[in-house]
Amino acid sequence: MNMSEAGYFNETALRGKLSVNVPMRKHTSWRAGGAAERMYQPADLDDLQVFLRSLPVDEPLCVVGLGSNLLVRDGGIRGTVVLMHGALKVLRMEGESIYAEAGIPGAKLARFAAQHNYCGAEFFAGVPGTLGGLLAMNAGCYGSETWEKVLRVQTIDRNGKLRIRTSIDYEIGYRYVALHNGSEEWFVSAWMRFEKGGGETARREIKTLLSRRIASQPLSQPNAGSVFRNPPCDHAARLIQQCGLKGRRIGGAQVSEKHANFIVNTGGATAADIENLINEVQRVVEQQTGVKLHPEVRIVGEKG
Numbered sequence: 001m002n003m004s005e006a007g008y009f010n011e012t013a014l015r016g017k018l019s020v021n022v023p024m025r026k027h028t029s030w031r032a033g034g035a036a037e038r039m040y041q042p043a044d045l046d047d048l049q050v051f052l053r054s055l056p057v058d059e060p061l062c063v064v065g066l067g068s069n070l071l072v073r074d075g076g077i078r079g080t081v082v083l084m085h086g087a088l089k090v091l092r093m094e095g096e097s098i099y100a101e102a103g104i105p106g107a108k109l110a111r112f113a114a115q116h117n118y119c120g121a122e123f124f125a126g127v128p129g130t131l132g133g134l135l136a137m138n139a140g141c142y143g144s145e146t147w148e149k150v151l152r153v154q155t156i157d158r159n160g161k162l163r164i165r166t167s168i169d170y171e172i173g174y175r176y177v178a179l180h181n182g183s184e185e186w187f188v189s190a191w192m193r194f195e196k197g198g199g200e201t202a203r204r205e206i207k208t209l210l211s212r213r214i215a216s217q218p219l220s221q222p223n224a225g226s227v228f229r230n231p232p233c234d235h236a237a238r239l240i241q242q243c244g245l246k247g248r249r250i251g252g253a254q255v256s257e258k259h260a261n262f263i264v265n266t267g268g269a270t271a272a273d274i275e276n277l278i279n280e281v282q283r284v285v286e287q288q289t290g291v292k293l294h295p296e297v298r299i300v301g302e303k304g
Helices: 045-054 106-115 122-126 131-137 199-216 236-242 271-289
Strands: 017-023 035-041 061-064 070-072 077-083 091-094 097-101 150-157 162-165 170-173 176-179 185-192 253-255 263-265 298-300
Touching (some): 045 150, 070 271, 091 106, 097 106, 106 122, 106 131, 106 199, 131 176, 253 271
Parallel strands (some): 070 298
Antiparallel strands (some): 017 035, 091 097, 097 185, 150 185, 253 263
16 A cells, blocks of 8 residues: 555654655665665654554564664565664663663663663673564573563554563573564563672673674674574584685675674675575585574565
8 A cells, every 4th residue: 555545644643754765775784685665763652653553454564673683685675664773762770670662772771781880781782783673582692691681571563552561471582582472563662670780890891792792703894793593502603614604605795704603795795695695504504514504684575
């Protein structure tokens, strides 16, 4: 359905920004991919509710944060992309817990906790992305995971209804989170608990983790972080390197020479280049080791 036919442009209650034909390469860390037919950046949570209630029931919907764990195919995204980054950005103390909305970057959450004399949030500084995405995939690094710190979350469905949920409502595993009832909801905020005290130590640890990340990851080139989940009792990077795939290239996409579980855009890579290289790495690793690697990154959109 056309947006103007649906009455979107006449919806005076909306306060956010609506754009059409938006290149998603500007909103993904791989800097590749096609365009979104429409994009809406809500002004705040209330505005997001109003927008979702105005959507036609058959309108395809894709929710995006920083785009740091996302590959958009070259044919782009049909329907509407809701951009959480820069929109849902409330971050505050509520008693002894931290309330953070889904658009808050992990690094900002880590620094906020340390500034308020809490420890245990430092690892968030090493995870690219915003809280909504971190919750959706139970992101983690350096031995910690997102849902270990969650008291409760707030979700929204495509009708704009808000719900409060806890970990009991979800199946949670390694880089995996799914509602038991299977309904389609998106994270809009979370209340998180960290250990009181040690703020100065936490600030030093954040600096150490960021230095380690800079030293070990190809941050100077567009990438989406770790491409594959680590298999049980092993590391994807070790298997990829063992198979001689470091430096393997398809078009402008390359398995990083610095970290084998990263695929970088060396310049002008298409989404097809990146996806084909992901498939190639999977095929070779499984052929040589018998281990099937599963992507961490989310792949969406139409093939070009």
